Amino acid sequence: MKVLYIGDFIKGNGPSTVDINVRDSIKKSNQSNQVEFLQSTTKISFSVMRKIHNIDVVHVSGVSFLGMMLMLFSRLCGKKASMTMHGSLIMESQFRKIAPHRRFFELIQQRCANKIMPVSNLLAEKAKINKKVIVIPNGVSFITKPTILKQDDLITLIGGGRKEKRHLDVCEVIKKINDKYNLNIKVNLFGESGIDSNRITNFSFVKDFGFCNKEVVFDSLSKSKIFIQYSEFESFSLAVADAINYQCYIIASNCVGINDFISKSNSYIVADNKKKLEEAIIQQYNDKERAMIENKLLTWGQVLDKYVKCWETL
Secondary structure (H helix, E strand, C coil), X not given: CCEEEEECCCCCCCHHHHHHHXXXXXXXXXXXXXXXXXXXXXXXXXXXXXXXXXXXXXEEECCCHHHHHHHHHHHHCCCEEEEEECCCHHHHCCCCCCCHHHHHHHHHHHHHCCEEEECCHHHHHHCCCCCCECCCCCECCCCCCCCCCCEEEEEEEECCCCHHHCHHHHHHHHHHHHHHHCCCCEEEEECCCCCCHHHHHCXXXXXXXXXXXXXXXHHHHXXXXXXXXXXXXXXXXXXHHHHHHCCCEEEECCCEHHHHHECCEXXXXXXXXXXXXXXXXXXXXXXXXXXXXXXXCECHHHHHHHXXXXXXXX
């Protein structure tokens, strides 16, 4: 079996993190000679199209013009095709402007795929992808940290001022708690500016770091007692996995895909409204008996095994 894997291998965030980790896992495995990698921004050419004749499966991570064309061409040539679904452009269009041609690319890829691999059951359900589905979550690079000294009054938020992250709701709840209980809970905010940015940064307890090096984010997680992912929708959330690595208490909305793989406890609370969010923050702020967060998350090697098994059965 030979696979052509089209993805984003330029270091960044989101899908590129996934693709780089899958590629590195493959290079360390006995599958290294069976998988060829192609950057998704590569221009279409005759030499690129010829690659189809030497492979059995075209796998596309995410949505791209190159991925769509190679999946379509592979099916015309009697080859198999699969795709990793990191999110849904149709769903994302509810929160931000998505170019119509990208939604078209996504639709064609889904039609061409023999198998679609969403990163969570939640994504498969919300995107209404009922056929040809096998859920393969993102992997986690587990780390062993020594005892970390936490600041009880520090919370980290990742996702900036984008409305769908609902960080404005979180900050409104924190202000209410600070005023009601005379506390001084502080927030470190990371990520791009968005519709809610100005209102969020008006809160005196918020420090907005914007985009910055991941080491700065990890330093904040290592100091923060609580990490909150109160998104309106999150197909998976690698940020939650990072927060687990750095031994944070975690509060997530009920629309975060990684919830499927984590056991609920006082250390991992799912809140589906602002009242429950307030209760969760107060509980975790006061909690001194932290339990380890039990989870069924996979290593990148285990994720690779699932990909390979899927490709072999196409």
